[in-house]
Amino acid sequence: MTDIPTLSANEVAFLAEQEEVFVLSRHSLPAIHMIGPTIPRMQALQRHKIPLWSAIILKRQRKCNIVTPEWLSIEVLRRAVSLERRNPASLLTPEQLNLPQLWPAMARMLLQNAHDDLIDSPHEIRAALHDLQELRDLKIHRMLRTGTQNLYGLSHFEVAQLRPLLLRQINLLLKLNEGDNDENENGTGIDNGINDGGFDNHDNNDDNLNNDPFDSYPSNEEHKAFGSSDGPFNSLTTSPPPFPNDSTLIEENPTKRRRMGGNTAPPPESDSDSDNDIEFRR
Amino acid sequence: MYFDLDDILAESQKLTGNFQMEVDNLGFLMNNTNNAKITPREKLELPFWLITALTFITIYEESKGTTRNIFSVERPEYLSKLASNFYKASPLNADLSVVSHFYKIVQKWCDFIEQPELVDIVSDMLILRAGKINDLSFNISDSQSRENMEFLQTLDNHEKEILKVTSESYNDFKTWLNSK
Structure with missing residues (x-):
């Protein structure tokens, strides 16, 4: 079970560096052709769209200014926080919040390398980011306590964080529940979403299966059952990351959902955070 | 297998x-x-x-x-009706460390003798316990309280692994986000 694919923080950072940002070039630079993206020829004082990693390198060499992305502003972040507060029962997708999928990683790199290019003050942005992240973490943790079937709205960054837990959890729940599904066609164990995935090949076996596994359970049946049951885990472990809309995330019949009541007040906007951030910047 | x-x-x-x-x-x-x-x-x-x-x-x-x-x-004690009622009533207090591979055994036992109720109870228990483990690994300092220390003592192997990988994952991301 140790070979379950996961993404480390550095790998996520690498992905975040591939996102494109606008830069305002200070010098004219020739185009750079690479195996991956081509960095276009840059003219002084013009806007160019280049990957974040190259923008950071050029910024360090003082050859460009990074144009602050629209989402990295107090306005957007505060709006996101209030949107999240208004929907205590569900997590909003990054699209709904106008944020990129890897916003925590991108924000960190931009704040670190281009804080002098930001329009709003960096410590206020930090505080808003912190609030938003805390609020979302709180919601995710609350959702996880009620099961893995209602995790919608996760951003890629959060999925990467949760993947080690989620994959193990879902694999085990599938294994636990597939026993029922093998024996009776209308198995209560696994939702139809799973069977639509293309491994509903138990049907042929069902007629032969006896009700009492003690009495006569032909050994080749057992092999078949094992063989077909291998499918779900393999496809699950090798499948791309379980992003929110993935139908494989739906497993087992919906257990009683615990609604988040009124007592789940979002954390108060803490002034201490912004203070800490000022200290942090010094 | x-x-x-x-x-x-x-x-x-x-x-x-x-x-x-x-x-x-x-x-x-x-x-x-x-x-x-x-x-x-x-x-x-x-x-x-x-x-x-x-x-x-x-x-x-x-x-x-x-x-x-x-x-x-014979049905082992930890899979009996009594035990499963206990798992249902107080999933966070069940001591699974006695049977080090609890979930795997439940899975194999249920492959062997069909028991939808047991599967449901154990799945619910797993979800609740994993939620708690996730909370604890996110906030390591919480795990020092007596109640939580006791809870951590009762984990079975699968849960220990979950605890380990989630703590590592959160730690990895936190250190990266806070690094200079």
Whole structure:
């Protein structure tokens, strides 16, 4: 079970560096052709769209200014926080919040390398980011306590964080529940979403299966059952990351959902955070 | 099925049972001489993989015209009705560390004897406990309280692994986000 694919923080950072940002070039630079993206020829004082990693390198060499992305502003972040507060029962997708999928990683790199290019003050942005992240973490943790079937709205960054837990959890729940599904066609164990995935090949076996596994359970049946049951885990472990809309995330019949009541007040906007951030910047 | 070390360990958990008839030459199963007999009255502890194999063997009795199994296995205490009621009532207090591969055994046991209720109860328990483990690994300092320390003592192997990987993952991301 140790070979379950996961993404480390550095790998996520690498992905975040591939996102494109606008830069305002200070010098004219020739185009750079690479195996991956081509960095276009840059003219002084013009806007160019280049990957974040190259923008950071050029910024360090003082050859460009990074144009602050629209989402990295107090306005957007505060709006996101209030949107999240208004929907205590569900997590909003990054699209709904106008944020990129890897916003925590991108924000960190931009704040670190281009804080002098930001329009709003960096410590206020930090505080808003912190609030938003805390609020979302709180919601995710609350959702996880009620099961893995209602995790919608996760951003890629959060999925990467949760993947080690989620994959193990879902694999085990599938294994636990597939026993029922093998024996009776209308198995209560696994939702139809799973069977639509293309491994509903138990049907042929069902007629032969006896009700009492003690009495006569032909050994080749057992092999078949094992063989077909291998499918779900393999496809699950090798499948791309379980992003929110993935139908494989739906497993087992919906257990009683615990609604988040009124007592789940979002954390108060803490002034201490912004203070800490000022200290942090010094 | 034998590619996972935990699978092997889980299947070598011993369960008690007894033979339904006298069997010869199996004394070694009970630390006896090789050609000793085992009678139906003697209970013996056998690993799970052997028990599954044995229970598939049936014998046809011509005199009665019926078939019967040569081996019957007792339901272990931690899978009994009483235990599952306890899991349902207070999932966070169940001590799963006694059976180190609890979930794997439940899974294999339910492959073997169909038990939807047990599966449901155990799945609910797993979800609740994993949620708690996730909270604890996100906030490591919380795990120092007495209640949580006690909870961490009761984890089974799978849960320990979840705790380990989630703590590592959160830690990884936190240190990266806060690094200079």
